[in-house]
Amino acid sequence: MSPLHAKLARDLWRIKGQALAIMLVIGIGVALQVMMTGFVASLSQTRDAYYERHQFAQIFAPVARAPEYVVNQLRxxxxxxxxxxxISGMALIDxxxxxxxxxxxxLSLPTHGMRHLNEIRLTAGRKPEAGKSAEIVLLDSFATAHNIVPGDQIKVTLNGARRTFDVVGTAQSPEFIYYAAPGEMIPDDARFGVIWIGRPALAAALDLEGAFNxxxxxxxxxxVEEAVxxxxxxxxxxxxxxxxxxxDDHPSDRFLSEEIAGLEISATNVPPVFMLVAAFLLYIVTSRTIQSEREEIGLMKAFGYTDREVSGHYxxxxxxxxxAGALFGCLLGVVLGRITVPVYTTYYKLPFLLFRLELSSFTSGILTSVFVATLGGAFALRRVFKLMPAEAMRPAAPPDFSKAGNVGSNMMRLLDQPSRMVVRRLFRQPWRMLGAVAGIGAGMALSLSMLIIYEGFDTVLDRTFNVIDRSDAAVSFTHSAPIKTLLELERLPxxxxxxxxxxxAVVLRNGRRSHAxxxxxxxxDAELYRALDTNVAPIRLPDKGIVLSKPLANLLQxxxxxxxxVDIREGSQLAVTTRVAGIAESLIGSPAYMDLAALNRLMTEPQRVSGAYIAIKDGAEAQVYAALKDMPIVAGVSLRREAVQAFEEVMNQGAGFSRFVMGFMAFAITFGxxxxxxxxxxxxxARDLASLRVMGFFRGETAFVLLGELGVVTLVALPLGVFLGSGLTNLIAAGFSTDLYQIPVVYAPKAYGIAVAVVVGAAMASGWLVWRDLGRSDITLALKTRE
Known part of the structure; x- marks a missing residue:
């Protein structure tokens, strides 16, 4: 081992605490990149393979009723x-x-036994046999939620008639990777199911023999898809x-594609933020370490080591x-990725999901880390290497503080000696102190931004289910019904x-921009379900015009x-032009609102409704639900409390789950x-503190000189962290938001309080570790020159 290599090993051991903290910061940035890019590749490749293997359709064409020979025209x-x-329809399961x-x-299943489009993947049992109209296959996740297995029987209300079916199998389908009840966006395995049945049986039940819908x-x-x-x-x-x-407009594929797009945005925006913080911290540490070894550098040059050899050493x-930090990050990213796989397989009904490692993420993470380290070291070394060996071996000239003036002379008289030492260092080395302030401020910004994101997720939940939707249940009908049906609901006990x-169903168009x-x-004057403006105040829907949600207005520009x-895609199927009468606030989806009477006029179908929002008296829920079960026109009932629970589960899984990982990493970086x-x-x-101990200062007074500086720097960094965190939050919120839901930036006082507590707690823990080391330090050794 060469002398420089021996010195390298001693230096690494001497600064092992700082080195481990820097490795942690770098490793977290690399881990996020590896994990997110890995999931982008995993979800994309799994989706494409699943679609191809089961011949997933690329175009879906619903129709009221078309004769079978029209299929030849489509070909x-x-x-x-x-x-x-x-054939497709809606049913109620008891x-x-x-x-x-x-x-x-x-949905109908072909009975010919040959491969077909949107082929299901059996997870248990078998497909229905030809000629057996009572055999069905259930969606696997729905069957699991209700403990239904092949061999069980279920009662289904189909086209107004209640029948008993035999469950002969359970299956998954590429069509239902992500699924929710009609009119909803939040999936819930227990509240919405899918049934596959032989086509002849379903055609007979829906009176569609010789036709399709x-x-x-x-x-x-x-x-060209548009032409087709x-x-x-x-x-x-x-x-x-x-x-x-x-x-692209299929609900399941759209949700999955939005998840992948959100991960891509997060993988692009979030890891560089952590890496920038790591780069800044690495520069501070390496530059100060090299500056403190000015005399050792001069000594090495005096012994004949060239500038290249000395620079290579550092x-x-x-x-x-x-x-080491990058390698740790690669390993951590793989571990986190594999741990998170079950979250995605629960959230998205994929038959398999293997976490795939992207070589590019490993390469870019390692190269970026090494480049940042080399650049930081080069900046720190450039001034030292301008010195001749004899000059470098002498201690640096004391800084000139004459231009600083007699700052706070009256105040200084009131302070004791240790306090004056703290104040002098702060004022006489402002750039060094500002570097420390910037580092701590950056760490607090990371923690604060994640805490604000947490508040944003909570706001989405509260505003959607407590402010916009204040009903107890939403009732959907099998078809548009006369408004007198509402009176039947109101009369229910x-x-x-x-x-x-x-x-x-409509397609909104503005020039080339459109939204289905x-x-x-x-x-x-709706009260149970309302459109809100940007100030979260109810909007009175005008008798003319349309109110668009902010995301939809932005999409259509x-x-x-x-x-x-407004291109109406049901009933009269008219295309009419109307004007935007207002902009509504919406955090889930891209809704559009109209006055009910005005919408019915467009449809040329007055006094029609497709559902209702109801409020139920406490204690009467079971009675109301039983009555709804017996109403043939009811296609489904969605309970708000169940929707809240389902939404919480969704927000804590998928891309939403990654916010907890990122939050933990942000807190770890702050401490580092x-x-x-x-x-x-x-x-x-070290030499100054040892000198103070020799001069008779107690350990507490000596520690105060150091920890007092840390305390002041931490306090000064707090407002900077608030400022940086407020800006950083917008970037991270954009990474989490998609076209399907938006995460607002909510500057809640609780988030700021917790962020300050995290920084202060980290400062106290770091101070305790430094206090402990001061008690263990050898005063005589600290006063000697190393090497």
Whole structure:
């Protein structure tokens, strides 16, 4: 081992505390990058393989009722590959353990036994046999939620008739990776199911023999999807088609794609923030370490070591720290990724999910860490290497404080000697103190931003289910019904209030910008479910015009007073132009609202509703649910309390779960930064502190000189951390937000209080560690020159 290598080993052991803290900061940044990019690759590749293996359709074309021969016309459209018709409907499942009916989508299965589009993946049992109309297959997650296994029987209300079916199998499907009840965005395995049944049996139940109400299509390579969609709509228009849509607008694929897009944004925006903090901290530590070894550098040069050899020695020091941190981060990212896999397989109904490692994330993380370390060391070394050996071996000239003036002379007289020493150092070395302030402020910014994000998630929950939706339950009908149906709900014992709602499928257009969704018709003075403005105040829906949510208005690039084309995709299927009458606040989805009467006028169907929001008297829930079960027109009932519980589960899984990982890492980085600041200051002043002990200062007075400096720096860093954290939060919130839900930036006092407590707690813990080391230090050794 060469002398420089021996010195390198001693230096690493001497600064092991700081080195470990820097490794932690670097490792966390690299771990986030490895974990997030790994999940982007894992979800993308798993989705694509699942779609291909089960021949997932690329175009979905619902229709009211079309004869089977129309399928041949669809096959003749240029660019179309395979075409398959099927029958789809809605049903109610009677679950004995639940008071309310459970809505379900029921789909036909081909009985020919050959491969087909949207093929299901059996998880247990078998498919229904041809000629046995009472056999069905249930969605696996729904069956698991209700402990239903092959061989059980369930009662299903289909087209107004209640029948008993035999469950012969359970299955998964690429069509239901993410699924929710109609009109909802939050999935709940227990509240919505999917049933597959032989096509002849479903055709007979829905009176669709020789016809279909949905077509599935795939595209040939190079086909233009928009052109194919236009032709499909043209062919199906005479049969009451609301409009075909591509895979991007399929609810399941859209949610999964949004998750992947959100992870991509987070992987792009969030890890660099942690890496920048690590780079700044590494620069501070390495520069101060090198500056403190000015005399050793001069001594090495005097013994004949060249500038290249000496610089290589210090570059090795920082590269080893950075490389070790990067390798630790790679390992941590893999471990976190594998631990998080079950979260995604629970949230998204994928048959498998293998955490895939992206070589690029390992390479970029390691190279970035080494580059930052080398750059920081180079900046720190450049001034020292300008010195001749004889000059470098002499202590640096004392700094000139004459220009600082006699700052606070009267105040200084009131302070004791240790306090004056603290104040002098703060004022006489302002740039060094500002560096420490910036480091601690950056650490607090990370912690504060994550705490504000936590508040944002809580705000989404509260505003959606306590401010916008104040009902006890939402009732959906099998079809649009006369408004007198609302009177039947109001007359149910236990129902205290019922408000009408109508949801109409539309495509909103502004030039080339469009959005396929729905318009919600509400009463102008609705109380149970309301549209809110940007000030979270109720909006009175006007008798003309449409109110768009802020995300939808931004998507269409329209404002109040701008025209919007409303292309109605059901009923009359008219295309009318109306104007934006208001902008509503929405944190989930991209809703659009209209006055119910105005919407019915557009539909040329006055006095119609598709559901209702109801309020129920305390203690009367079971009675109301039992009555709703016996109403044939009821397609489903959604309880607000169950929706809240489902939303909380969703927000704590998937991309939402990563906020807890990032929050833990932010707190760890905050401690690492503050600990480094304390240890660097201790190393810099080791000789001064030892001199104070020799001069007769007690251990507490000596520690006060060091810890007092840390305390002042920490207090000064708090407002800087608040400022930086407020700006950083917007960047991280954008990474978590998607087109389906938006995470608001909520500057809650609790978040600031906890962030301050985290910083102060980290400072106290670091101070205790430094206090402990001061008691163990050898005064005689500290007064000697190293090497």
């Amino acid at each position: 003749e459209i240029p660019g179309v590959g395979a075409v398959q018709s099927r 679950i004995p353990t639940r008071d309310i009916p459970v809505s379900a989508q029921i 949905e077509a599935l299509l795939t595209l040939l390579r190079g086909a 969609l236009e032709e499909v709509d043209r062919v199906l228009a005479p049969y009451g088609a609301p409009g075909a849509y591509g895979l 570059v090795q020091l920082v590269v080893i720290i950075a490389l 236990g129902v205290t209030q019922a408000e009408p709602v109508r949801n109409v 969704g729905a318009v919600t018709g509400l009463s102008p 329209v404002g109040i007073g701008d025209p919007v084309l 930064i503050i600990y480094n600041v304390a240890r660097v200051a201790q190393d810099e002043r």
